[in-house]
Amino acid sequence: MLILLKTNYIIRCAIGKKIDNENFIVDLASMPHLLMAGATGQGKSVGLNALCIEMDNRYDLLKEANVRNIKEYNEKFIKRRLSPQKGHQYLPFMMLVVDEFADLIMTAGKEVEMPIVRLAASAREVGIHLIIATNRPSPEILTRNVGRNFPARASFKVAFEEDSMAILNDGGAEKLEGSGDMLISYDGAITRVQCAFPNTSEVEAITQFIGEQRGYPEAYKLPEYVDEKEAEARELDLVDRDPSFEEAASLIVQNQLGSTSLLQRRMQLGYNRAGRLMDQLDAAGVVGPGMGGKPRNVLIKSEIELEQYLHP
Secondary structure: OOOOOOOOOOOEEEEEEEOOOOEEEEEHHHOOOEEEEOOOOOOOOOOHHHHHHHHHHHHHHHHHHOOOOHHHHHHHHHOOOOOHHHOOOOOOOEEEEEOOHHHHHHHHOHHHHHHHHHHHHHOHHHOEEEEEEEOOOOOOOOOHHHHOOOOEEEEOOOOOHHHHHHHHOOOOHHHOOOOOEEEEEEOOEEEEEEEOOOOHHHHHHHHHHHHOOOOOOOOOOOOOOOOHHHHHHOOOOHHHOOOOHHHHHHHHHHHOOEOHHHHHHHHOOOHHHHHHHHHHHHHOOOEOOOEOOEOEOEOOOOHHHHHHHHOO
16 A cells, blocks of 8 residues: 655645655646556546636636735635635635546547646646546647646556657657556656555545545535537527626626626626626627637726616
C-alpha cells in the first residue's frame, strides 16, 4: 500500500514508487496539468464547456475581489473580507480527469481541443487542474496546442519509440515492462515509476475516509452549459420577458459588466436562464453583442438612464 508522507503540497498526488522503492508524490497544483498516455491495457484507464464556464465565473470573482489567484481569494474570504451576499464563496480546488482523450478528439475535434487548451492555459490560477489520458499518442491527438500546455507527462508502455517521443520528447517508454511500469517527465527530469495499484479494500478505506470528513451545507454545483448556436437560434419575444429582466438589467448597469456569470452568481440562476436573460438584454439594447466569451459592452451607463430607457 502506498503511504502518503506529510508535505505542504496544495494538491498532493501519489503516482507510485520509484525504482529505489521511494514514494513518488507530486503537487498537482504546481504541475499544473498532467498528460498520461500508453497502449490499451498497460495501466491507464463531458463537461469541458461547463468547466470553461466555471473558470470564467471564478476569474470574475477574482477580479471583483482584486486578487490574482485562488489562494489569495480564499484567504480573503476566510478573513470575512468578501461578502457571500455579493456572490462570493469559498472556492475548492477542482481536478478534471478526461479518459480516452483520443476518442473525444476523433469524434469532436476542435470542439474538444479548444476548451481543453483554454483550460490548460488559464485554469491554474483559479484552482482547476487537468489530467488527460489517451492510448493513441499520435500527433493528430497530441497536437502542439495541447502539448505545450501540459508540461508534466507520464507514459506507460508504448509500441514504438515514435510514440515515446510524442509523449515525453524522449525515447524509453517502448522498453517498459508493462503492468503499471511508467516514465514521468516532471520538473525537468524523467523518472521511472511503478504506478500505484489500489485494491478493493484500499478503495473502500479511502472512500470511507472521505465520507467521514466534514460536509458542506450544500453541494458545489457546476454551471449548466447551453450550446451558443441553440441560444442564438431561439426567438426572443420582448413582450414575454423573463420576470427578472429588470432586476438583471439594473445589476448589469450598476456593475457596468455584461457578464452572464455575474447574473448567475448575484441572482442565483442556472446558466440557461442567465444566458436567456443576457440574450434579452442584448435584444433590448442594454448590452452589446457577444464578444467570444468576454463580457459584453454595457450600452447604458446609469440607472437613471436605464429607467428612462425601459419606461419612457
